[in-house]
Amino acid sequence: MSIVKIKNVTKRFDDKLVLDNISFEVYEGEIFGFIGPNGAGKSTLINIITSLLSPDSGEIKICGYDIVNESIRAKENIGYVPQDLALLEGLTAFDNLEFFGALYGLKGKLLKERINEALEISGLTEKKKEKVKKFSGGMKRRLNIAIGILNHPKVLILDEPTVGIDPQSRNHIFTFIKRISKEWGTTVIYTSHYMEEVEELCNRVFIIDLGQEIAYGTKNEIKNSVSSNNKISIELEKVSGEVILDLREIKGILNVLDKENEIILTIDKDFKIGNALSVLENRNIDIKKISYEEVKLEDIFLTLTGKSLRD
Incomplete structure (x- = not known):
């Protein structure tokens, strides 16, 4: 009401x-x-x-x-x-x-x-x-x-x-x-x-x-309503070029960023974590840590207005 x-x-x-x-x-x-x-x-x-x-x-x-x-x-x-x-x-x-x-x-x-x-x-x-x-x-x-x-x-x-x-x-x-x-x-x-x-x-x-x-x-x-996407960070023992290429082929992964022993996946609603884990398992790569970062309202606000809330 x-x-x-x-x-x-x-x-x-x-x-x-x-x-x-x-x-x-x-x-x-x-x-x-x-x-x-x-x-x-x-x-x-x-x-x-x-x-x-x-x-x-x-x-x-x-x-x-x-x-x-x-x-x-x-x-x-x-x-x-x-x-x-x-x-x-x-x-x-x-x-x-x-x-x-x-x-x-x-x-x-x-x-x-x-x-x-x-x-x-x-x-x-x-x-x-x-x-x-x-x-x-x-x-x-x-x-x-x-x-x-x-x-x-x-x-x-x-x-x-x-x-x-x-x-x-x-x-x-x-x-x-x-x-x-x-x-x-x-x-x-x-x-x-x-x-x-x-x-x-x-x-x-x-x-x-x-x-x-x-x-x-x-x-x-x-x-x-806006094109902002969630991210998943995976910390690995090692990262190879083959792994990056494999991950880029997975449905729901929009981008793969390589940062030393960490990869950051930009994902959409079609992403399934199991598909990414299967790629890493097939390559015999040990996972040290996985973290999920949901898009924040602050990011949306910046996208929509072009300024931060405190401006």
């Missing part, structure tokens, strides 16, 4: 076209990757989704509510965690949650329950009485996200949630995101400059560049 529907959204700033007829849907309970290089139009679309900006044309619905004509009802279902920290550093973690919870309209017993829940999920229960100014960058990020889920949003937008944090806090955030998606059914729209994070967390992805759709679908659909 689609919980976020974006249809033909266009936005200009003066004569500059920032979003060009953007459309996609996000399903209930999924972690959806929304990625693109700097200046691609990501922030503009997020600002429109959260009604900080209005589209020039097109339609956005959150849980069936139009973000322009039914703005209040739509925003009741959204949690937004911006890239820039929004915290009161002179207050404790608990006091920050209490303050922002009150802005959501929470009070009394329910507010305290939500605060304790957010502290537990973000791993900050033992730090709740400490002032935020003493927190590490990672702890501040986790508290920022904890504030974003106080109202139990059906849609949580996370904009670069792991920028400048330590690996431990990054793992906390990943566990946190997977947990609310699985246990609460929360839909997460995740933006990041770290493609490996999108690879780990998201199944479906929308890639935007210069305000236009570059690719949209599951990771496998996107990978299969």
